[in-house]
């Protein structure tokens with residue numbers, strides 16, 4: 113997707129990396145570059161976990177420890193060859209990450225980073241206490257990597273191994289982010305239950321990214337062990353964990369290549385400060401950490417997304433997603449025949465303590481209808497909406513979808529049944545393109561997993577998902593904005609984008625939560641025209657709305673709530689003339 117303006121500098125950097133060890137550079141440059149490469153691997157994992165997924169971890173150094181100690185023990189005590197221990201080190205990283213992730217990613221807010229801090233410290237002390245791991249002395253005599261008779265003993269030889277792994281890992285991470293699984297991970301930043309409502313398994317996406325970050329850190333540890341050929345617990349301490357996080361954040365928390373940039377910046381600066389500071393202030397204490405802290409504060413003030421986006425500004429690229437004409441069509445649900453009951457709300461009740469927010473409300477949405485749920489502020493419309501979509505649980509009564517009760521089902525499961533929704537406060541991912549935002553809606557219609565995505569084996573399915581997203585954008589009239597960041601759109605367009613995302617689910621019924629709120633008159637008219645067009649195509653719609661004039665000309669059926677109770681139910685004209693409605697809601701304006 114990147115233009116030649118980015119390709120050429122990338123090629124220059126790659127060639128420089130390749131020839132550098134052959135040039136007469138001081139050996140410590142190579143040592144420094146090796147350390148940067150190893151740190152970059154951990155930072156790439158952190159970019160996925162923290163930058164993209166929004167899960168902050170201070171504990172990644174511990175996973176390096178697992179990778180390093182696995183190979184150290186197996187090669188020194190059990191005679192394994194180093195290459196054989198590579199999959200084992202990665203597997204140990206993944207196996208430890210799995211239970212730790214299960215506990216950690218459930219934490220929210222500041223408890224999550226605190227949790228990682230806690231196990232980061234605990235694991236470091238554990239490494240120093242176990243006899244098999246050589247306690248605080250560690251393990252020496254780790255064999256170097258070798259191919260045939262060639263042993264990667266020197267810094268400049270293992271340099272090539274390290275940087276091959278770094279580039280492969282970065283490419284793998286890029287591939288992952290540009291896939292169905294990657295979009296799910298990127299959607300985590302949207303927070304809360306929203307991604308569930310368009311089909312993403314949030315807990316699974318969090319665990320996936322946690323394990324991946326653990327595995328990249330274990331890879332770094334494996335390389336470190338064979339580079340140093342002796343290890344002890346110190347490089348796996350919490351202060352290293354903090355340093356890795358610093359690299360990811362300074363580089364550019366959401367950018368894979370920013371991880372390498374951040375690692376380079378932090379390690380080069382650390383080297384310089386360690387040389388310069390003692391002369392400047394006459395002491396050898398670890399003052400570089402103070403400088404890093406100050407640096408981080410300054411960077412976060414001026415470049416919240418880290419420094420990589422600043423670098424990219426010098427090499428602008430116009431990314432555009434090519435929609436493959438030969439992409440296969442995704443499977444589609446059979447549309448219910450007009451008039452079939454779809455949603456049946458039967459005596460639905462919701463109480464919050466003593467307050468009855470929804471008081472035994474019943475109504476129905478039939479296939480091919482637009483039904484409006486209206487009522488004054490606090491009438492219970494949003495609560496009813498949340499009961500149908502599974503965001504809230506019923507206190508009484510039941511809700512059926514196509515004859516089956518929805519009680520106890522998760523929002524994701526309800527979405528999978530064909531109930532797609534939009535949000536009163538739109539939940540888009542502003543940094544993601546309009547097309548990708550819509551493709552998120554089609555998440556459940558694909559099956560590509562992590563490994564397939566990394567190896568780009570799911571390209572046919574991905575093309576189908578993108579083509580479907582494009583079809584929905586064309587359907588709602590937003591096709592021309594497909595490559596624009598969703599955050600650039602006006603509110604009216606954002607609401608329509610959410611409808612396109614909901615349509616990408618291949619829904620049986622669309623649930624729209626106050627779709628006209630905050631829109632200008634012209635935008636409302638466009639929205640109403642779109643909803644009528646969708647109904648013409650056979651779509652069924654339930655909309656919660658405030659704006660009377662908006663619903664009157666649009667809906668087939670109106671349900672009016674007041675103080676949680678249904679006070680009217682019928683055709684718009686009948687409802688408009690209902691005295692109870694006039695009294696409760698319309699006042700003298702009807």
Ligand SMILES: Nc1ncnc2c1ncn2[C@@H]1O[C@H](COP(=O)(O)OP(=O)(O)OP(=O)(O)O)[C@@H](O)[C@H]1O
Nearest residue numbers: 464467469487488489490491492493494495496658
């Ligand atoms: N989580 C909650 N805890 C306690 N009370 C709640 C909760 N959610 C809603 N309520 C109360 O339930 C009643 C119905 O609220 P609801 O948001 O469903 O009304 P609404 O018709 O959607 O109003 P609006 O148009 O203002 O959004 C209100 O009195 C509200 O304060």
